[in-house]
Amino acid sequence: MTFENTLHFAQQLDRNDPLRSFRDRFLIPQAGGKELIYFCGNSLGLQPKAAREALDRELTVWQHLAVEGWFMRPDQAEDTPWLSIHKRCKDPLAQIVGALPSEVVPMNNLTVNMHLMLTSFYRPAGQRTKILTIGGDFPSDQYALETHIQARGMNPADVLVEIFPREGESAWRGEDICNAIDTHRDTLALVLMSGLHYYTGQVFDMAAIARKALQAGVPVGFDLAHAIGNIPLWLHDWQVDFAFWCSYKYLNSGPGGVSGVFIHQKHHNANLPRLAGWWGYDEDSRFAMTKGFVPMAGADGWQLSTPTVLAMAVHHAALQITAEAGMDALRRKSEQLTAYLEFVLRNSGYPLEIMTPADPAGRGCQLSLLVHQDGKRLFNRLVEQGIIGDWREPDCIRLAPTPLYNTFEEVWHVGQILLKFRT
Known part of the structure; x- marks a missing residue:
């Protein structure tokens, strides 16, 4: 697929996504009334809405049956x-x-x-x-x-x-x-x-x-x-x-x-x-x-x-x-999400190195970015913009767009924010 670095293109990919409804099964973290862009599922996945119901069901059993x-x-x-x-x-x-x-x-x-x-x-x-x-x-x-x-x-x-x-x-x-x-x-x-x-x-x-x-x-x-x-x-x-x-x-x-x-x-x-x-x-x-x-x-x-x-x-x-x-469907979306993230990162012009293999068969959801100058400062600025990734010393930012709940539009926004930082 030939990617385009436009909001319209990202939204079109989301409309065509057969897994798009699964996002509605998760609670997306918010700050200031706005949903965060959560790319940290490689550290802690989001809460399924069904989790509370499952807990309540067992608490009810405990209450009534001990x-x-x-x-x-x-x-x-x-x-x-x-x-x-x-x-x-x-x-x-x-x-x-x-x-x-x-x-x-x-x-x-x-x-x-x-x-x-x-x-x-x-x-x-x-x-x-x-x-x-x-x-x-x-x-x-x-x-x-x-x-x-x-x-x-x-x-x-x-x-x-x-x-x-x-x-x-x-x-x-x-x-x-x-x-x-x-x-x-x-x-x-x-x-x-x-x-x-x-x-x-x-x-x-x-x-x-x-x-x-x-x-x-x-x-x-x-x-x-x-x-x-x-x-x-x-x-x-x-x-x-x-x-x-x-x-x-x-x-x-x-x-x-x-x-x-x-x-x-x-x-x-x-x-x-x-x-x-x-x-x-x-x-x-x-x-x-x-x-x-x-x-x-x-x-x-x-x-x-x-x-x-x-x-x-x-x-x-x-x-x-x-x-x-299904893992096959999740893998298909994951490969496309991760490839699109790589595309928008490279198009941002921001000075970073992607250390994760470029071959889709050699990587999962995660891209590991080496930022050799002021990497922690960039990470903090991403957090300030509502993008939650993961920092690893000394100079690595891990971003993991997860197919169950992340979108192509979110990926596009990451590229736009990096483009703004560069300029």
């Missing part, structure tokens, strides 16, 4: 009781990540789930002790890897194989990651990295990485914090061993919302080590309170604690919106 809410619902209610509340989310989650319902379960928070997955899938033995990852991944991931290695009496400097972009480049080359797996295949115990990089916005070729790891006989897992709800995923078909994510970014499940995990079907009957909790115990006999852990079937057996019902209710309400829109 503890019996774990086992029953009010008359004619269609939802499952709290005892099975996680099951409400399994079908939409499976659809969003390309999995079987038995392979996914919502639970805990992201870093907790990362530690659980490392317990099960990082099994150093003999010369196979190393973990291959990307350099400069999100700090929580780095800290989790370091502490698991140290807990096994090893030095992270000796064990971690970190792959960085080439000199003078900001994006990783897929062949460098795959070649590193080949190079270290005899000493690798695990490949674990983000599926989409939080800082650069780069999408990694997870299918190729998983394929290469499988050929090397090495388990592979992905942190999907910035990928889930952003790009289509096919975790089952890619033969990914495990994955974990948060839900408060593109899934819009609220601040600190419920995380989740994927564990491939091929591991469901394997005798994997795990940290167990009573909520992962066989549901039919959980209340017998006996010794000896008997896990639930599938990914459900990795659950630990009683679920946070109110957070799970909001999570379910938000997931239904994403599942209804």
Whole structure:
């Protein structure tokens, strides 16, 4: 498509947008009675209007049934009781990540789930002790890897194989990651990295990485914090061993919302080590309170604690919106929105560098802008103009037009404001 840097063109794209009605399902933040241009869904997604209703429904159950809410619902209610509340989310989650319902379960928070997955899938033995990852991944991931290695009496400097972009480049080359797996295949115990990089916005070729790891006989897992709800995923078909994510970014499940995990079907009957909790115990006999852990079937057996019902209710309400829109349709709009943002940024003439890959297949919703002079000042001026993005030290502004609720007209306005700043 040939873009035009005009309001009329942007409005025409909005009129032709098959997902335009989904914006009405969200509460758009305002300042001074005017809607903000919110391009920060990569940090915290907006509140679905259905969230309050979902909360009120569970509060009503708590009010009228109290503890019996774990086992029953009010008359004619269609939802499952709290005892099975996680099951409400399994079908939409499976659809969003390309999995079987038995392979996914919502639970805990992201870093907790990362530690659980490392317990099960990082099994150093003999010369196979190393973990291959990307350099400069999100700090929580780095800290989790370091502490698991140290807990096994090893030095992270000796064990971690970190792959960085080439000199003078900001994006990783897929062949460098795959070649590193080949190079270290005899000493690798695990490949674990983000599926989409939080800082650069780069999408990694997870299918190729998983394929290469499988050929090397090495388990592979992905942190999907910035990928889930952003790009289509096919975790089952890619033969990914495990994955974990948060839900408060593109899934819009609220601040600190419920995380989740994927564990491939091929591991469901394997005798994997795990940290167990009573909520992962066989549901039919959980209340017998006996010794000896008997896990639930599938990914459900990795659950630990009683679920946070109110957070799970909001999570379910938000997931239904994403599942209804469909990841293919969301991806089509996202590619167009992000391309239009790139177009208006370059047409603004403002001195900035876009470090996110230009290839649509190599990026999601986010563009990361390097502003080498007075970057924080520019960010603050954007906020003053009602444009909410994200600042990352030392000189990066992240803007993420999200297809569920952002518009092409909003993108056009960002370009106009930058044009005004330049002049």
